[in-house]
């Protein structure tokens with residue numbers, strides 16, 4: 001079966017700096033791929049290129065066989081097929097939750113209000129926030145706003161969802177409620193590309209781990225193999241940092257952590 005997403009010989013520069021180097025990555029429909037790697041290695045840029053938020057500098061990028069780097073690509077259309085959620089939620093503060101959710105379906109997709117409303121309410125129910133439909137973003141916790149941001153993206157009926165460190169700005173007690181929503185999407189068979197620093201979550205949700213360093217994919221493997229037996233020294237170092245943090249005693253004085 002052919003890939004739903006395919007990067008091939010993909011390159012991206014910021015000025016003189018090449019931040020993605022000859023990236024080859026294929027994602028099958030229904031697959032959950034978690035991208036790991038140190039800060040600055042190009043994870044966000046890779047996702048942003050897939051969504052047309054950054055332009056490419058050579059290579060191929062195909063969505064369901066269609067070359068997106070060809071002239072004339074309608075990126076607004078692509079963004080409806082490839083939803084993306086970021087660390088910051090960017091909900092409109094002057095609009096209720098429901099109005100935030102209906103904006104894309106009604107204004108961009110020109111759908112019928114009753115149909116879009118039914119979908120929005122079903123998705124709100126699913127993430128446990130139907131009772132917040134008339135609330136304004138400022139009345140919600142960070143975890144609730146992030147779940148609304150995910151629902152907003154899902155209301156466009158995307159084929160793929162990209163998640164870029166969506167729990168990184170959340171208080172720890174709110175991380176789980178957001179990760180559970182993503183896990184539910186994975187269980188439903190949605191195609192997901194996830195960048196996260198939550199290693200336990202990565203291991204549980206991924207069909208495949210992609211490890212990047214300095215703009216390149218260094219290794220890809222199933223999660224069990226990757227976490228128990230990383231193939232490269234860079235991946236080993238990366239994972240050691242996390243296992244160190246997890247092994248810290250809970251009440252160690254702050255100054256000893258530095």
Ligand SMILES: Nc1ncnc2c1ncn2[C@@H]1O[C@H](COP(=O)(O)OP(=O)(O)O)[C@@H](O)[C@H]1O
Nearest residue numbers: 014015019037038039040041042043044045046
């Ligand atoms: N808009 C930009 N202009 C210039 N350099 C950028 C820009 N965005 C990212 N970079 C650089 O590109 C590299 C990859 O960044 P990024 O994709 O954000 O990494 P990651 O998400 O893995 O932390 C970094 O060196 C970063 O400083």
Ligand SMILES: [Mg+2]
Nearest residue numbers: 043044045164
């Ligand atoms: Mg990033």
